[in-house]
Amino acid sequence: MAEALWAYRTTYKTPTKATPYSLVFDVEAVLPLKIELPSLRVAIQNDLTQEQNILLRMEELDALDELRLQAQQNLEIYLGRMTKSFDHMVRPRTFQEGELILVLRRPIIPHRKFGGKFVSNWEGPFFVEKVYQGGAYQLIELNGQRPMHPINGQHLKKYHA
Incomplete structure (x- = not known):
């Protein structure tokens, strides 16, 4: 079950143009493979002192509201496109009295x-x-x-x- 949740939370979603994980924590999840094969992000975080890491995290959290607002706007645009596409396929039906x-x-x-x-x-x-x-x-x-x-x-x- 935990693996399924991890997969869902770290998968890019088209309507929001983000992962659920990034919308909660403002950063993409560090995959276990990236810890074994260090990425630039992991290397930078390992070289920071605890105070620097706290400051960096606070800056990321400050930017989180902006990220969520952008995701909400992306979702509204996506829903608008889906509605327009559906409405394009709908044929209006009209009937007369007595039919x-x-x-x-x-x-x-x-x-x-x-x-x-x-x-x-x-x-x-x-x-x-x-x-x-x-x-x-x-x-x-x-x-x-x-x-x-x-x-x-x-x-x-x-x-x-």
């Missing part, structure tokens, strides 16, 4: 019967009773009953008989 449509069963409507993976993900058909602004629709069953509250159009698709 027959199907409703996505998950997560809106709980399963009414058991059947595992062979049960359809769509339930219906339903009539569109009313169209609201913003892409919401009030549905009625074929017998005139209202089975649910208004529902977002992204959970609907046209019914082709």
Whole structure:
């Protein structure tokens, strides 16, 4: 378990453009291999006195807030790109009153019967009773009953008989 946590904490993450370890301690972790084969960082730290090492560490900790702020900005940019990419792939669905449509069963409507993976993900058909602004629709069953509250159009698709 400890090895898995070490691997996760020292792995570069694209959204933040940093490792979780560096966001906590403001320095990259010294890998055990670098202690055996000394790196410049290890050599510099070994040559410092205790007071110099404390001062260096305090300076690094002062810069930590800036590093975390940069990681937060990188994360927001990343999420913006992901949202834009998703929105580019989404096709808006519009329906007219009186149209027959199907409703996505998950997560809106709980399963009414058991059947595992062979049960359809769509339930219906339903009539569109009313169209609201913003892409919401009030549905009625074929017998005139209202089975649910208004529902977002992204959970609907046209019914082709």
